[in-house]
Amino acid sequence: MKVATDVFGNPTRAAIFEYVNEHPGCYFGELLGDVAPTLTKPAEDGKxxxxxxxxxxxxxLKVMVDAGVIVTDLPEEERNRPQRPKYFVDAERTDAVIQAWIEHVEKFRTRPAAGT
Incomplete structure (x- = not known):
């Protein structure tokens, strides 16, 4: 889903969103096995x-679950056990959540840097 890259700005969260959108009901292990190997942290500060x-x-993934963009069919206390939950894009709330996420991201992009 092309919008994910624009919305999240973060390639990791965009990749998670796209995978879960295409594989509803996937488990953390599937995400980790299929998505994580495709991702790298860019070289920076000499690293x-x-x-x-x-x-x-x-x-x-936790950020996205906490934001309600990705949901799980298990109770809150089970979300801390990464091998257990099955993840879904919440189809009924996706548009509203994405809009809220855009506003959240924009707020941080436009605020002045600390100490200025």
Whole structure:
């Protein structure tokens, strides 16, 4: 889904969104196995390009679950057990959530840098 890249700006979250949209009901292990290997952290500050770690990947997914963009059919307490949940794009709320996410991202893009 092309809009994901524009909406999330972050390639990891865009890739997660697109995968879950195309594979509703997928598990964390599938996301980790199919999506994470395709992602890298770019070279910066003299550090070479690196592979996405499981912890970083899980953190990006948690942000999306907390924002309601990606939902799980399991109760809140089960979401902290990454091998358990099945993930879905919430079709009924997706448009509203994406709009809210755009506004959230824009707010951070337009605010002045700290100390200015």
């Amino acid at each position: 070479p390009e690196r592979k996405m770690t499981r912890q970083n990947f899980a953190g990006h």
